Amino acid sequence: MKNMKQQYGQPKDNYHARIMAKSIAIFCVCILLTLICLVPIYILAVNATHGHMDLAKNPSNFWFGSSIGDNFDTLLGKVKTGAARQYSGSFDVVQGYVNSLLIAGCTTGLTVFFSAMTAYGLTVYDFKLRGAAYTLIITVMMIPMQVSSAGFVRFMYSLGLINNFIPLIVPAIAAPAVVFYMRSYMKSSFPLDIVEASRIDGCGEFRTFLTIAIPMMKPAIAVQAIFAFVANWNNFYTQNMILKSDKLATMPIMVTKVLGFDKNVDYGVNYLCVTLSILPIVVIYFCLSKFIVGGVALGGVKE
Amino acid sequence: MASAAQRRIKSISYAKYGYMFIAPFFLVYCFFQIWPLIYTFILSFQGNQANNGQWVGLDNYNTILFGEGMAAGAADLRGEFLQSLGNTFILWFGNFIPQILLSLLLAVWFTDATVKLPGKGFFKVVMYMPNIITAASVAALYVNLFGDSKYYFINATLMNMGLAEPIAFVSDPVISKIMVMFIQTWLWFGNTMIMLMSGIMGINPSLFEAANIDGANSRQVFFRVTLPLLQPIMVYTMITSMIGGLQMFDIPFLYHTGANFDRDLETVAVFIYYNFNKGTVEQANYGYAGAASIIIFVITALLGSFTFYFNRDKDEIAKKKQRKRAMKQYKARMKQGGLSL
Numbered sequence: 001m002k003n004m005k006q007q008y009g010q011p012k013d014n015y016h017a018r019i020m021a022k023s024i025a026i027f028c029v030c031i032l033l034t035l036i037c038l039v040p041i042y043i044l045a046v047n048a049t050h051g052h053m054d055l056a057k058n059p060s061n062f063w064f065g066s067s068i069g070d071n072f073d074t075l076l077g078k079v080k081t082g083a084a085r086q087y088s089g090s091f092d093v094v095q096g097y098v099n100s101l102l103i104a105g106c107t108t109g110l111t112v113f114f115s116a117m118t119a120y121g122l123t124v125y126d127f128k129l130r131g132a133a134y135t136l137i138i139t140v141m142m143i144p145m146q147v148s149s150a151g152f153v154r155f156m157y158s159l160g161l162i163n164n165f166i167p168l169i170v171p172a173i174a175a176p177a178v179v180f181y182m183r184s185y186m187k188s189s190f191p192l193d194i195v196e197a198s199r200i201d202g203c204g205e206f207r208t209f210l211t212i213a214i215p216m217m218k219p220a221i222a223v224q225a226i227f228a229f230v231a232n233w234n235n236f237y238t239q240n241m242i243l244k245s246d247k248l249a250t251m252p253i254m255v256t257k258v259l260g261f262d263k264n265v266d267y268g269v270n271y272l273c274v275t276l277s278i279l280p281i282v283v284i285y286f287c288l289s290k291f292i293v294g295g296v297a298l299g300g301v302k303e
Numbered sequence: 304m305a306s307a308a309q310r311r312i313k314s315i316s317y318a319k320y321g322y323m324f325i326a327p328f329f330l331v332y333c334f335f336q337i338w339p340l341i342y343t344f345i346l347s348f349q350g351n352q353a354n355n356g357q358w359v360g361l362d363n364y365n366t367i368l369f370g371e372g373m374a375a376g377a378a379d380l381r382g383e384f385l386q387s388l389g390n391t392f393i394l395w396f397g398n399f400i401p402q403i404l405l406s407l408l409l410a411v412w413f414t415d416a417t418v419k420l421p422g423k424g425f426f427k428v429v430m431y432m433p434n435i436i437t438a439a440s441v442a443a444l445y446v447n448l449f450g451d452s453k454y455y456f457i458n459a460t461l462m463n464m465g466l467a468e469p470i471a472f473v474s475d476p477v478i479s480k481i482m483v484m485f486i487q488t489w490l491w492f493g494n495t496m497i498m499l500m501s502g503i504m505g506i507n508p509s510l511f512e513a514a515n516i517d518g519a520n521s522r523q524v525f526f527r528v529t530l531p532l533l534q535p536i537m538v539y540t541m542i543t544s545m546i547g548g549l550q551m552f553d554i555p556f557l558y559h560t561g562a563n564f565d566r567d568l569e570t571v572a573v574f575i576y577y578n579f580n581k582g583t584v585e586q587a588n589y590g591y592a593g594a595a596s597i598i599i600f601v602i603t604a605l606l607g608s609f610t611f612y613f614n615r616d617k618d619e620i621a622k623k624k625q626r627k628r629a630m631k632q633y634k635a636r637m638k639q640g641g642l643s644l
Contacts, residue, residue: 019417019418019419020419022418023418023419023420026412026418026420027420027421029412030409030412030420030422030426033409033426033430034425034426034429034430036489037429037430037432037433037489037493038429038432040444040445040448041436041444043448043456044444044447044448047447047456055454056454058459059453059454059455059456059458059459060456060459060460060463061456114327114328114331115328117324117325117327117328118324118325118327118328120324121320121321121322121323121324121325122321122324122325124317124321124324125317125318125320125321125324126317126318126321127318127319127321127322128318129322130321131623133325133329137328139607140332140336142546142603142604142606142607143336143340143600143603143607144546144547144549144550144599144603145550146549146550146552146571146572146575146576146596146599147340147343147596147597147599147600147603148336148339148340148342148343148596149339149343149575149576149579149592149596150343150346150575150578150579150589150592150593150596151338151339151340151341151342151343151344151345151346151593151596152335152339152342152343153579153584154342154346154579154589155338155339155342157584157585162584167335170331170335171331171335171336173327173328173331174328174329174331174332174335174336176332179328205317205320209324230435233437234435234436234437234438234439236437236438236439236553237552237553237572237576241576241579241580244584251437251440252437252438252439252440253439255437255439255440255443256439256442256443256557258443259442259443259446259557259560260561260562262560262561262562267447267454270443270447271447273443274440274443274444274447277437277439277440277443278436278437278440278444281435281436281437282432282435282436285432285435286428289428289431292431292435293424293427293428293431293497296431296494296497296498
């Protein structure tokens with residue numbers, strides 16, 4: 001030991017201390033960013049438990065109150081006030097959850113199934129237009145929804161599909177970004193020999209896809225299903241331009257209605273509405289966060 | 304050696320199944336995306352409201368770009384459109400710069416092997432969280448926290464701490480823009496960070512090792528190794544973010560109190576949406592909305608072709624070249640053979 005120190009000298013400028021200092025600094029920045037991400041949500045939840053009178057006196061609360069029951073009564077229209085009529089008329093919690101769940105559930109199913117099918121077609125079979133089809137898919141991935149929305153609304157109107165879930169659900173069959181992801185997944189982890197083996201065993205092409213390819217693609221399907229569900233639950237733009245009737249309103253539409261009130265505003269109920277609209281997504285997220293964060297980089301496409 | 308059955312299977316053409324598998328995608332895509340896009344293009348040459356369906360040529364473009372159309376308020380519409388285009392770029396720029404800097408810094412820290420950071424997984428999960436929350440709810444959340452008067456959380460807290468007058472976080476034209484930039488950054492920095500992290504982890508670790516052995520400090524490693532090798536991902540992130548920025552809608556549209564959206568936050572997407580909702584569904588400003596859409600489409604197409612260029616499947620291109628070369632050789636040989644015969 002002594003010999004080595006003589007030979008090489010002291011370790012230079014406190015390497016370990018510097019690393020420690022850097023780590024602590026980074027840790028502090030991360031804590032700060034965590035607070036910035038979580039505090040708004042926390043304050044939202046806290047204020048949802050305070051009553052209107054309470055909030056009018058002191059809107060700056062950091063701990064939970066006791067009026068969540070009263071806020072729920074107002075929201076569900078159990079009391080006879082102007083605010084209650086207004087809120088229960090535009091923010092029907094159960095209806096909103098049902099509509100949002102229906103749309104998000106159907107679109108998710110269609111998106112992952114048909115995307116897997118398209119990706120399978122593009123990877124397994126060799127046909128003349130394969131290259132062109134793939135190029136088209138990654139090109140159209142870039143076209144934003146907003147660009148075609150004027151034509152979309154007018155077209156749906158002429159088909160009589162305004163105030164209908166069909167224009168929100170059926171287009172989910174064509175999800176270029178998901179196809180792109182599934183194709184790269186298949187390319188890296190789906191051996192084509194399996195298809196050949198199943199052919200030799202006399203298995204039909206669609207049966208091969210359903211009983212062999214789909215189970216093998218489960219990880220990719222799971223990740224994309226989560227993303228598709230979240231994206232469709234959150235999709236305010238398309239839903240708001242197709243669904244005009246109150247009965248069909250989804251959660252995001254209801255939140256924006258509440259936001260637009262300028263008379264009889266009950267701040268506590270406002271907070272409660274926003275809390276209810278993000279609750280399912282946040283719960284799903286923290287249950288499945290491992291898959292989601294792992295899948296972001298692989299998905300590689302922003303909405 | 305292939306068995307007899309394998310040889311027989313090789314001789315069967317399965318091409319028709321390929322078309323069958325991709326047919327639903329393309330049918331639905333054409334019906335719900337391509338045709339509406341073409342229809343938008345057609346609508347951009349047709350009249351507005353009472354004149355829906357009448358051919359007006361380039362009048363809509365003339366109106367919103369130069370203010371010289373036939374409509375009474377042509378100059379106002381032009382002002383509104385140009386303002387919305389300006390707002391779109393200001394809001395995009397103002398959220399992209401802090402977002403990319405913050406994400407890059409975090410990505411470098413999280414992938415740095417020498418830094419001991421407990422709870423890395425937790426931080427990633429929390430920082431990505433804002434991205435999955437409904438944008439409409441996020442706007443509602445921020446309006447309810449940052450409202451203009453002393454009855455809202457932030458102003459009340461600041462006034463408890465000694466602020467004299469409440470700050471107009473929602474209605475002030477400049478502060479509201481900064482707020483939208485902040486919200487957009489809040490929403491997206493976790494996503495960008497994870498994208499950049501995957502980019503950094505894709506870099507060959509022996510390069511970092513070599514740099515460390517050669518005595519490079521962390522700044523040198525960042526500027527000389529990480530950043531140059533991260534360039535393709537950075538370009539990709541920038542362009543996807545820019546395309547996303549061009550469609551920025553939810554937050555600018557909803558960050559207001561009262562019934563109408565805030566003119567100072569109007570983006571092109573809001574302009575389009577507002578115009579095809581002006582009037583009834585059967586009679587709206589489809590012409591202006593269409594023209595604005597096509598202008599945005601052209602900008603997006605230019606940016607998209609950039610991204611496409613940076614993200615080509617290089618293996619596929621190499622394979623194609625090889626196939627072409629083999630075909631040429633084969634043809635040449637056939638020719639020679641033909642001559643010699």
